[in-house]
Amino acid sequence: MKLSEIGEFGFIERFAHRFEDLLAPNAMGIGDDCAIIPAGDDHDLVLTTDMLVEDIHFIRDKISPLDLGHKALAVNLSDVAAMGARPVGSFLSIAIPHGIDVEYLDQLMEGYHQLSERYQLPLMGGDTTRSPHKLVLNISVVGRVAKGTAKLRSAAQEGDVVAVTGMLGDSAAGLHALINNLSANPESSYLIEKHVRPHPHIEQGLWLGRQRSVHAMMDVSDGIASDMKHILKASGLGAGIELSQLPLSDQLKAFSAQHQLNAFELATSGGEDYCLLLTVEADSFQETAASYKEALGADLYAIGFITSDQQLKWTKDHQSIAGGLKDGFNHFL
Structure with missing residues (x-):
């Protein structure tokens, strides 16, 4: 069997x-945007890690080192935001191929530092080694959230409104323009x-994390065509998504x-938008969206609803789309 036959998931x-069976009580491991580790009477820690590999996640001559340093950290902060948590520290491991100038690395770390400074996020350690060919960055971020309040993919409920916190498809179109x-x-x-230069929705995640009306949440990394399925599988439910919304x-x-x-294909399958995808109790959605707008000066966009049939269905102008849509990004397919 080849890895391409089953994909990363x-x-x-x-x-x-x-x-x-190796997990401690009340800990949560593989299966969400972050792992959860109980850390005290009043809070939990959330942990995430992501790897960026040259020519897979970025093309070195198409992105400045300043932007690359920013993006490498941003994609991890987005996972922490999806849990409704506040980031408290990061770790960076980097494998460096021969021929990269120290000045390039200085700029990469400046981009990393600029975003870290915005959230008062210390770089607390990591590792540095040589790479035979490609530049590789692996970042881990630790966050903190009030005990038992982390937002999980498995928490969607039938009838919930499906919403996102930002525009979809811009990053995929930007990649097309770059290439x-x-x-x-x-x-x-x-x-x-x-x-x-994606901007993780940390403030949005913190605000949404405090709302009881918000049930499931994750970030949009692979495109909603793929990411929505993770929520549905974890929750044992289905959804209807309206493209016109x-x-x-x-x-x-x-x-x-x-x-x-x-x-629409860029918006659903392109990925790397790094806004948040969430479900909200239907009866509370309008009030939640209005309060969100007042607090953050931004819109919460309703794009569909959660159903009981364990299928993801797409409509456009309320007409069913036969055959569905292309899935989001998968590293091995």
Whole structure:
């Protein structure tokens, strides 16, 4: 059997269950955006780790070292945000190929530091080694959340409204612009910026984490076509998503029309938007969205609802889409 036949999540499923009986009471391991470790009478720790590999997650001559340092940390902070937690420390391990100048690494660490400074997040350790060919960054982030309040993928309930906290598809369009050298107009520049300098929704996650009406939550890393399925599988439920309700930026719409791209496919399958995907009690959604707007000056976008049939269904203008949509990013398929 080849790894391409089962994909990354099929691989994880082959071994994850073997470690469940090793977990301490009230701890949670593989299966959510972060692991959870009980740490005291009033709080839990959440931990996440992500690896960025050159030519898989980034193309070195298409992203500045300053932006790469920012993005490497941002994608981990996004996982902590998805738990409704506050980040408290990070660890960085880096494998460096021959030929990279010290000045390049200085700029990479400056980008990492700038984002760390925004959240008063200390770099607490890590490892440095040589790589035979490619630059590899592995970051771990520790967060803190009030005991028992972390938001889990498994907490969705039938009837919940499905919502997101930001625009979808901008990062995927930015990657397309980068790869095809389409950076000569304002739309392309905006979309590229969204791809190379994502902003984790920490403040949004902290606010949403305090709301009882918010049930399940995760970040949008692989695209909602894939990420939504993680919530549904963990919760044993289904969902209906309406494409006409997806928040699409004017820049994405203009860029997609200009280059004959499917904006909905970018929005559902492109990934790396790093906003939050969540479910909210239906009766409380309007009140929650209004309070969210008042507190953060941003919109909470309703894109669908949770159902009981354990299927993910897509509609456009309330008409069913036969065959569904392309799945989100998978490293091995």
